Amino acid sequence: xxxxxxxxxxxxxxxxxxxxxxxxxxxxxxxxxxxxxxxxxxxxxxxxxxxxxxxxxxxxxxxxxxxxxxxxxxxxxxxxxxxxxxxxxxxxxxxxxxxxxxxxxxxxxxxxxxxxxxxxxxxxxxxxxxxxxxxxxxxxxxxxxxxxxxxxxxxxxxxxxxxxxxxxxxxxxxxxxxxxxxxxxxxxxxxxxxxxxxxxxxxxxxxxxxxxxxxxxxxxxxxxxxxxxxxxxxxxxxxxxxxxxxxxxxxxxxxxxxxxxxxxxxxxxxxxxxxxxxxxxxxxxxxxxxxxxxxxxxxxxxxxxxxxxxxxxxxxxxxxxxxxxxxxxxxxxxxxxxxxxxxxxxxxxxxxxxxxxxxxxxxxxxxxxxxxx
Amino acid sequence: xxxxxxxxxxxxxxxxxxxxxxxxxxxxxxxxxxxxxxxxxxxxxxxxxxxxxxxxxxxxxxxxxxxxxxxxxxxxxxxxxxxxxxxxxxxxxxxxxxxxxxxxxxxxxxxxxxxxxxxxxxxxxxxxxxxxxxxxxxxxxxxxxxxxxxxxxxxxxxxxxxxxxxxxxxxxxxxxxxxxxxxxxxxxxxxxxxxxxxxxxxxxxxxxxxxxxxxxxxxxxxxxxxxxxxxxxxxxxxxxxxxxxxxxxxxxxxxxxxxxxxxxxxxxxxxxxxxxxxxxxxxxxxxxxxxxxxxxxxxxxxxxxxxxxxxxxxxxxxxxxxxxxxxxxxxxxxxxxxxxxxxxxxxxxxxxxxxxxxxxxxxxxxxxxxxxxxxxxxxxxxxxxxxxxxxxxxxxxxxxxxxxxxxxxxxxxxxxxxxxxxxxxxxxxxxxxxxxxxxxxxxxxxxxxxxxxxxxxxxxxxxxxxxxxxxxxxxxxxxxxxxxxxxxxxxxx
Numbered sequence: 001x002x003x004x005x006x007x008x009x010x011x012x013x014x015x016x017x018x019x020x021x022x023x024x025x026x027x028x029x030x031x032x033x034x035x036x037x038x039x040x041x042x043x044x045x046x047x048x049x050x051x052x053x054x055x056x057x058x059x060x061x062x063x064x065x066x067x068x069x070x071x072x073x074x075x076x077x078x079x080x081x082x083x084x085x086x087x088x089x090x091x092x093x094x095x096x097x098x099x100x101x102x103x104x105x106x107x108x109x110x111x112x113x114x115x116x117x118x119x120x121x122x123x124x125x126x127x128x129x130x131x132x133x134x135x136x137x138x139x140x141x142x143x144x145x146x147x148x149x150x151x152x153x154x155x156x157x158x159x160x161x162x163x164x165x166x167x168x169x170x171x172x173x174x175x176x177x178x179x180x181x182x183x184x185x186x187x188x189x190x191x192x193x194x195x196x197x198x199x200x201x202x203x204x205x206x207x208x209x210x211x212x213x214x215x216x217x218x219x220x221x222x223x224x225x226x227x228x229x230x231x232x233x234x235x236x237x238x239x240x241x242x243x244x245x246x247x248x249x250x251x252x253x254x255x256x257x258x259x260x261x262x263x264x265x266x267x268x269x270x271x272x273x274x275x276x277x278x279x280x281x282x283x284x285x286x287x288x289x290x291x292x293x294x295x296x297x298x299x300x301x302x303x304x305x306x307x308x309x310x311x312x313x314x315x316x317x318x319x320x321x322x323x324x325x326x327x328x329x330x331x332x333x334x335x336x337x338x339x340x341x342x343x344x345x346x347x348x349x350x351x352x353x354x355x356x357x358x359x360x361x362x363x364x365x366x367x368x369x370x371x372x373x
Numbered sequence: 374x375x376x377x378x379x380x381x382x383x384x385x386x387x388x389x390x391x392x393x394x395x396x397x398x399x400x401x402x403x404x405x406x407x408x409x410x411x412x413x414x415x416x417x418x419x420x421x422x423x424x425x426x427x428x429x430x431x432x433x434x435x436x437x438x439x440x441x442x443x444x445x446x447x448x449x450x451x452x453x454x455x456x457x458x459x460x461x462x463x464x465x466x467x468x469x470x471x472x473x474x475x476x477x478x479x480x481x482x483x484x485x486x487x488x489x490x491x492x493x494x495x496x497x498x499x500x501x502x503x504x505x506x507x508x509x510x511x512x513x514x515x516x517x518x519x520x521x522x523x524x525x526x527x528x529x530x531x532x533x534x535x536x537x538x539x540x541x542x543x544x545x546x547x548x549x550x551x552x553x554x555x556x557x558x559x560x561x562x563x564x565x566x567x568x569x570x571x572x573x574x575x576x577x578x579x580x581x582x583x584x585x586x587x588x589x590x591x592x593x594x595x596x597x598x599x600x601x602x603x604x605x606x607x608x609x610x611x612x613x614x615x616x617x618x619x620x621x622x623x624x625x626x627x628x629x630x631x632x633x634x635x636x637x638x639x640x641x642x643x644x645x646x647x648x649x650x651x652x653x654x655x656x657x658x659x660x661x662x663x664x665x666x667x668x669x670x671x672x673x674x675x676x677x678x679x680x681x682x683x684x685x686x687x688x689x690x691x692x693x694x695x696x697x698x699x700x701x702x703x704x705x706x707x708x709x710x711x712x713x714x715x716x717x718x719x720x721x722x723x724x725x726x727x728x729x730x731x732x733x734x735x736x737x738x739x740x741x742x743x744x745x746x747x748x749x750x751x752x753x754x755x756x757x758x759x760x761x762x763x764x765x766x767x768x769x770x771x772x773x774x775x776x777x778x779x780x781x782x783x784x785x786x787x788x789x790x791x792x793x794x795x796x797x798x799x800x801x802x803x804x805x806x807x808x809x810x811x812x813x814x815x816x817x818x819x820x821x822x823x824x825x826x827x828x829x830x831x832x833x834x835x836x837x838x839x840x841x842x843x844x845x846x847x848x849x850x851x852x853x854x855x856x857x858x859x860x861x862x863x864x865x866x
Binding site: 046049050053054055056057058061062063064065067068069070072074075076078080081082083084086087089092093094095096097098100101103104105106107108111151152160161162164166167168172245312313315316319320323324327328331334335338340341342346347349350351352357359362366 | 437475
């Protein structure tokens with residue numbers, strides 16, 4: 001395959017990995033974000049958390065794979081994006097770290113203080129990345145301040161230098177980029193994930209919580225439709241130079257409309273599918289508008305990072321294509337099986353009581369039955 | 374780029390990586406040990422093994438979470454702090470990272486979810502398979518990341534492309550079969566098993582001594598002795614693997630990174646029959662000639678490097694001269710000798726302590742005996758932190774010994790020309806010191822808080838002991854054939 005074909009394949013594959021991440025982690029972010037609003041008591045909060053309990057970790061690996069694949073296939077993109085969005089990425093990393101330990105550690109100790117701390121870890125750990133990933137994609141689409149910088153890459157036989165395309169703007173530029181488009185993309189992802197999460201909860205729970213989740217889903221799906229429509233048209237008119245990106249735009253809008261419609265009819269399965277399709281279409285719209293750029297420069301289009309000047313060699317891309325082609329279907333199979341194993345709805349009656357475990361409840365001597373499960 | 378940003382970025386990488394690797398060896402080794410315990414349970418239906426599986430399974434999960442959480446930083450900080458390095462090596466170095474995520478992390482995370490929540494959903498043998506897959510994938514991920522690290526120690530399978538000024542891969546096979554990784558993998562996995570074996574043995578020993586001393590020797594013999602013996606056997610096997618692979622690594626280091634070998638011994642001048650010093654007093658970095666050496670094992674360093682007790686090994690000064698000629702004058706090619714010398718000794722000393730303790734404890738628990746020795750309990754508690762420090766010291770040695778290189782040059786005949794990079798050239802040049810200070814402070818503070826929480830949780834659940842009568846919620850169990858749709862889950866967060 002020609003180098004260019006491989007570059008296109010990897011551009012598409014990275015879009016696929018981000019799609020997997022946003023569709024899957026999108027609903028577990030949404031569930032975390034809804035914790036302060038939807039469940040009415042501690043048991044209901046645990047129901048909500050446990051709907052994503054078996055799957056959130058696997059969902060997150062899509063992000064790690066997208067990151068690793070970008071490093072391998074487009075090192076210049078990886079380097080410029082991650083060093084350029086340094087502080088934003090720091091915030092995301094902190095939020096994800098707190099979120100991960102909160103899932104596993106919250107229930108291990110049953111004191112009010114401990115559980116409250118990790119509860120907020122879950123809530124904030126879901127809100128922060130849900131908004132910031134949107135801002136990040138908004139910046140990519142709107143274009144960033146990217147300029148050539150001369151770098152010394154080696155000290156051998158004198159100086160070997162090269163031109164690299166680097167982000168030279170500031171952290172605050174990332175918030176104002178695209179006349180608010182970047183920030184608005186954060187609003188979009190937050191709204192869509194809230195809706196996606198509420199639909200997921202209405203699909204996976206029973207009882208009162210399910211009824212309330214369905215009401216939330218109906219309202220949030222309507223909000224997602226409005227925000228999504230404004231965002232998609234803004235993107236198409238301002239930042240896409242292609243006619244064909246109207247197609248994913250229309251698909252995304254119809255899917256959001258369908259999601260809103262099915263939540264009204266309380267057909268949760270169809271609503272969830274529609275919501276997932278909307279996210280897929282939005283990613284197609286984003287990557288379609290970018291192509292062949294991966295990080296357009298708003299200084300001069302000549303400085304844009306593209307699939308051509310940011311990619312790895314043809315050899316590396318060929319090898320990685322084999323790896324991805326063989327492994328990705330297997331991943332989809334066993335992840336799909338996990339969702340099948342945990343397909344049943346859960347309600348408060350399914351949540352086992354937490355026997356009290358505190359740091360001071362052990363006698364200093366003698367035998368203790370461990371009440372912790 | 375400012376020198377401060379470079380130093381700060383190095384500190385950040387050191388702190389986040391050493392911290393991450395406190396948890397990783399325990400996850401890798403303990404996931405296998407828990408899988409073994411559960412296999413005993415499934416095969417024998419002996420509830421003692423279910424008790425141990427659930428007990429150590431809880432500790433595994435507490436530890437797993439923080440390992441995963443801190444691992445994300447590892448993958449992203451190459452781009453954040455070391456973007457020029459990432460540009461230079463991404464074509465080669467990114468491949469094992471992407472493969473690690475796609476081949477190992479997905480299995481690890483997906484099947485861990487199935488294991489945690491699947492006790493009442495999956496048939497016994499399928500559920501057992503999930504923990505084995507987690508264990509397999511943890512070990513597999515270690516292979517990929519070690520292949521990436523080994524490439525920084527000893528680049529192979531790549532060429533320098535003068536057109537775009539970066540290293541490019543020519544053979545993925547050579548990268549993943551780098552002799553450096555073939556030796557580093559058994560060494561690291563051996564260390565992981567030594568860590569997990571020590572962890573299991575120390576906790577079981579502590580419990581055994583406590584029960585024996587409170588007159589509950591039967592319970593100690595029943596539950597904790599089998600766990601202790603499993604841990605001890607693991608430690609002995611692991612210690613042998615670590616020692617043998619370490620010797621292999623020593624020979625590779627001698628041919629691949631002779632400067633690191635010399636720095637390990639702080640050997641200033643070329644000499645034959647180089648001894649290994651156990652204790653040295655003096656200022657290794659600024660006045661190495663004044664350093665006084667005690668307790669030397671004759672010829673041991675020569676043997677470690679070449680299999681020959683009399684071999685001549687080049688000293689730091691001669692190597693510096695060689696490097697200046699080869700890679701340019703005006704650069705200090707000598708790693709921090711105090712750090713390399715002492716981290717090398719701490720690594721071996723702490724590991725040896727665990728190995729000796731294992732032999733001692735095996736003797737004390739021979740032929741079905743239990744021990745109430747207060748000294749065994751004390752030694753076991755000391756072995757808990759020191760075995761973690763052994764791994765930290767090992768990584769500090771191998772990474773600090775690579776300095777000043779981020780990609781060390783490959784001096785061997787099959788070596789690759791121009792594929793090397795100084796650390797100073799690898800740091801991000803658009804990230805200012807203030808940004809790095811912010812992230813350094815944030816990560817250090819966050820990691821500090823999490824370390825306290827991790828320790829308190831591990832301690833609480835270790836001293837909680839095994840459950841008296843853990844449930845067996847498997848659908849294979851005849852007691853669980855009820856069709857009650859409202860039956861509570863076997864586990865919930």
